[in-house]
Amino acid sequence: MAAQGSAENPTGDVPSEDLSRLAELHGVATSYQPSPDRTVPASASALALVLAALDVEASSPAAVRRALAVRERELSERLLPPTVVVWSGSDPVLPAALTGLPSGTRLRIETEQGETRASAERLPAGVHRLTATAPDGRTATAHLVVAPARLPAPAGRSYGFLVQLYSLLSRRSWGMGDLGDLAELAGWAGRTLGAGFVQVNPLHAAVPGAPTDPSPYRPSSRRFPDPVHLRVEDVPEYARVEDRERVRALLERADRLRESVLDKGALIDRDAVWELKRAALELVRDVPLGPGRRAAYADFLAEEGQALEDHATWYALAEVHGPDWRSWPEGLRDPRSAETARARGELMDRVDFYSLLAWLTDAQLTAAQRTAREAGMPVGIVHDLAVGVHPQGADAWAQQDHFADGMSVGAPPDAFNARGQDWGLPPWRPDRLAESGYTPYRRLLKALFRYAGALRIDHVMGLFRLWWVPEGHPPTEGAYVRYDAEAMLAILVLEASRAGALVIGEDLGTVEPGVREALRARGVLGTSVLWFERDWEGDGQPLPPERWRADCLATATTHDLPSTAARLTGEHVELRYSLGLLTRSLEEERAEAAADTGEWLAVLARLGLMEGTGGGHGTSQEEVEIQAVHRFLLRTPARMVGIWLPDAVGDRRPQNLPGTWDQYPNWRLPVADADGRAVTLEELASSPRLRALVEVVRAG
Structure with missing residues (x-):
């Protein structure tokens, strides 16, 4: 070779x-x-x-x-591919897979609605079973995906907040933000501030450990949420726990944990939070469900079926054998083995516990979205779908026939990283997805859309191709593997349309030609971050607002980037210097950062966006500039405008600093003010600085 x-x-x-x-x-x-x-x-x-x-x-x-x-x-010799896509609409066009069949081929279509058809024209939306029989006797079956041609655009323009939920603590939190805080934020922002949405980080279930990996983008499961986000007091059975002395002791520990973060500057300790919540939820589980609640739980178990049983079984087995299923006794590494079935029976009490937690968390997620919509938000909660899962976790164990063994997702070398990247996430096999009619992907989306007004898809380019890195090899020794983007998009559009939800693709960085156009054609919004929007095909200057795309969520920053205050002051350079992350001298990095910021500030001044800002007497220059940045975003045609919630109070610290692990407290920082003091949800609601920024946005 x-x-x-x-x-x-x-x-x-x-x-x-x-x-x-x-x-x-x-x-x-x-x-x-x-x-x-x-x-x-x-x-x-x-x-x-x-x-x-x-x-x-x-x-x-x-x-x-x-x-x-x-x-x-x-x-x-193939008569049909494993999955065929038909886009419905006023003038549907049949795909080549059907129009190219031999003359005289008979079709039989069994729709998911229970009908039988002999033609692929005017089919209802859904995933159907297609059988083709050629004149020579050859027969083939395929999954037939019929999806709307595109998702509708958002109804009008809206603005909203972006926040990492764990970082949003209230005086009721148990040491990290929870779903009760999310509902409070959405209700207040919708009713009082006229916000249209709240976007949060992935709330997927984590891999338990000591310590647990705090990154929400490397979960154990994307299908089921993490019960660490539960507001325990909002579980109906909590009020009927008999051991009140034990409850009081847990609440006292929760108070101390919360105060250590809010009042003493401690980091968010997810493991300590989960230790307390798990103990409380064990008490809650002992309270019998009422008839109505029992029936609702039974419906949830029936609807989620094998996927939930596998998920709960993995967590029960992890309690006994540790969180890396690849090191379990050999028979337990197969979710369908007789040994696993026997262990499930022996651990049924723990399996039921983790199934119950999934139900309780799903209910509070649904309640948060209901609160957002009742508060007048046209979108509500925007949830985040991580690009993959942890190789040791529940999904990788339960769906291992769909994952590529010995492979990891990453990125090839480019102008920003000459060594490439290995994200440590096993990729789905495109062939197995197609053969199954994309079953795990469909069920994942259906579950998330149940409580989402919109879904942000991290690294949306992964619907088209992913960089596979062989285990034990550097990222430079990888290759791109292509997915059937038409099928992936069709299922995404199908499930989103059924839920009446929007889809936002995170399409930052290197994007192959045609991807953004394909996404836009199907109604998937993109992501535009101010500092990256330059005329790259021309003079490289900041892109004028009127030249921005309309079909996007426009923001000033993200969780992986410096806060706006840090970028304006240059503090992000000082942070990277203090951690030894600069590849050039401090002076060179400072000069480049200052030049970049200076060009944007000049544009803001030239457009008159520094004038007439909110806040009244005493507004600092930094606040004026942050308000001007958001005025600029409002000058673009973007359908959605997002405010990074920490920007509203002058937070300097990024939630995640790429390229670091233990050098920086990634994913463990509460929202803080310019001095690094943690700011509670209650303080956010009364913050003059936040109100001033919101006034600017609403006026626009």
Whole structure:
């Protein structure tokens, strides 16, 4: 498979023509572009390893030839692909998979509504079963996805807040923000401030540990939420716990934990919070459910079925064997084994406990969205879907037949990171997804849309392709694997339309040509962050507001970026310098940051956005500039405008500093003021600085 080396691949590990052809037929890209003017070929070893994860043997030239012959014959003889998409609408167009069938082919379609049809025209939306029988007797079955042509645009323009929920503590929190705080924020922001939405971080279930990984973007499960977010006192059975002395002791510990964060400057300790809540929820679980509640719980168990049973079983087994299922006794590594079934029976009490927690959390998430809508929010809660799951967690165990063994998702080398990135998340196999009719993806979306007014999809480009990194290899030794973006988008649009929800794609960074256009055509909004919006194809200057796209959520910053105050003051450079993260001298970094900020401030001044700001006497220059930044966002045609909630009180610290692990307290900081003092939800509601910023936004 090796050939002579090149400037881009000096090791000579260049794929042969047969290997390249084999890779392409399985959706594996043979090159990537770190910049528009440069193409780098994937190595032969990387392609062979990625193909092996797809069960394709490519370890030798002979194996490659055999696999190539098999794949070419398979595709030439295939009557239907595993999944077929039809976009419905006033003038639906049938896909080539159907129009290209041999003349005389008979179709039989069993719709999910229980009907039987002989034509793919005018079908109801849903995922149906398609059978095609050719005149020569060949028969094939496929999943037929029928989805609306696009999602409707948001009804009018709205603004809202962006916040990491754990960071939003009230005087009722148990050491971190919870779903009660989320409902309070949404109710207040909607009724008093006219906000249209609140966007939060992923609330997916975490992998338990000592300590637990605090990142919400590397969860154990994306399908089920984390009960650490529960407001325990809002669980109906809590009031009837008999051991009140034990309850009082837990509340006293919760008070001390909350005060340590709010009054003493301690970091958010998720493990300590969960220790208290789990103890309280064990007491709550002992209170019998009333008939109505019992019936509702039974309905939830029936609706979630095997997925919930697997999820709860994993957590019960993790209590006994630890949180890495790959180190469990061999029989328990298979969720369908006799050993696992026997262990589930022995641990049924714990399985029921974790099933109950999933139900209680789902109920409070639903209540938060209901509160938001009742407060007048046209959107409500915007939830966040992480790009993947932890390799040791519940989803990776329960759905291992859908994940690529020995692979991790990441990013190739580019202008921002010459070494590439490995995110430590196992990717879904596109072939297994298609064969199943995208069952795990569909069920995931259905579950999230149950309590979401909109869904933000982290790294939405992953619907099109993902960079696979072989285990034990650097990110440079990876390859892009393509997904059926049309099917992924069709299911996304189908489930969002059923829920009446919006979809926001996080499309920052390197985006291959055509992706943003495809998303926009289906009604998926993008994400635009002020500091990145420049005329990159022209003079590189800040992009005028009228040239911004309309179909987006426009913000000044995100959880992975400096706060607006830190960027305006240059404190983000000082922070990176103090942690040894700069690649150039401090003076050079300061100068570049100052020049970048200066260009934006000049634009704001030229547009007259520094004048007439809210806040009255005593408003600082920093507040004036932050208000001007948001005035600029309102000059764009963006359909949604987001305020990073910490910006409203002058917070200097980023919630996450990429490139750090234990050097910086990522995902553990409460919302704070300019002096680093934690600010409660109650204080936010009475903050003159926040009110002044909101007045500016509402006036716009």
